[in-house]
Amino acid sequence: MAQATNRTPLISIVLPVFNEEAGIQETVDVLLHYVAARQERYELIFVDDGSQDKTVQILRAARQRSALIKLVEFSRNFGHQLAITAGVRYATGDAVVVMDADLQDPPSVIPSMIAKWRAGYAVVYGKRRHRDGETWFKKFTAATFYRLLESITSIQIPVDTGDFRLMDRKVVDVLDQMNEPDPFVRGMVSWIGFKQTGVLYDRKERYAGSSKYPLRKMLGLAMNGITSFSRLPLMLGALGLISVLVLLANLILGTVTGTTWLIITVALTGALILLALGATGTYIGRMFTASRDRPLYIVAQTEGFKQSQRHQQTQPESNLVQLRN
Structure with a gap:
């Protein structure tokens, strides 16, 4: 939770990206406009999950405009949940915000999360009030899954929530120690405990591009959640x-x-x-x-991180492989 100190807190925003060239520039612009109006310090960590389009090139160009932008590149596609895992491990903030890069989770919600964090909450998750731009089938299956998971697990995983959340550094430190090959991040955060609460928001329609979670991946994520906690x-x-x-x-x-x-x-x-x-x-x-104890993912290269940060993130070694340029 926010410490009683005069030091301006550092907020890390972690964004997994995969083939987002259609909308990633708008996401960067919106985030830079947001942080420019805030009093907190920020770092923006984009984790590229093996994109095959121009996502990485656009992010590299954006780095020339702002030193706040940092980039982690996977050697291939390892999956959304592992991209979140990597981004959280590279984050150095007093609090870490995880959000998607399609602007469905608006940055305008983050100040409310920070206010709850300053009030003493270790985890502040975004609770969806409305889901714009999604089919009735996806809304129905998502609502059914969240309620099923809540009813069959021994931990309380909030319904109608995704991975959009703010986590205090002490929660992040525990999360970093969990080395699950098929992570279900929102469930893991609930399992960790500490004082948690939610903020209501309306999930927007995607700014551009298409969903990277087709039915097959949604079913896989649901199975991971159920078998991880029940x-x-x-x-x-x-x-x-x-x-x-x-x-x-x-x-x-x-x-x-x-x-x-x-x-x-x-x-x-x-x-x-x-x-x-x-x-x-x-x-x-x-x-x-x-x-098998394989690395969870392989980082091909990083940009914007200090050398000391890169060394810190490779401990323990079994967590990842950092390729040398």
Whole structure:
């Protein structure tokens, strides 16, 4: 939380980017205009997640205009959540704000987050009141997922929230120690604890470009969230098998008769076995991925960071690989 000191706090804004050439210049302009009007000190950390367009060139040109802009480039696409992880690890601020680079999460919300932080909250998350420019299907599935996750996990993950949030340095320090190969950042921040609250805002339509989270990636993120913080899929598989066994027992005892029931039971048994095996395989897969102890991501190069910062961010070494130019 904000310290009782005369030093002007440094706020790090972390923005993962992937093929954002259509709108990244507008994002840079909006952010630079925002920080110019604020009393806090800022650094803007863009993490390029293997873009194949002109995103990096635009950001490099922007760096010539402002020393506040810093750039971390991955060697390839490692994923949105790992881009957030890398950006947070490179951040040096007293507080770190994570936001998307498409301006759907407006910088105008950040002052409200800072005010809550100064009031003593360690985490201030953006809670969506409206979601403009999104289909009813995405709104429905997102709302359903958040409520499902809240009901089946042992931690309280706020509903209708994404990764847009402010985190105090002590939360960031703990987050830096968590080396999960398939991170679900918003869940990890909730798991860490400390005093947390939200600020309501209206999520805007994308300024330009298209969503980098198609249905396949959304389902993958949802699965990561569920398997990271709940064992319910495993228990559901076990309970399903038990219920089938009870039904089979009734069939054997003659309390239920009919060929149709037998066929249904066999089909249901097979489906539940596959469900249980699939859930078990997912958890085993996560354990296997973690056991390989590979770097979470590979940083091809960085721009705008001091040499001491680069050395600091490579500890522990298993967290990442920093390629030398």
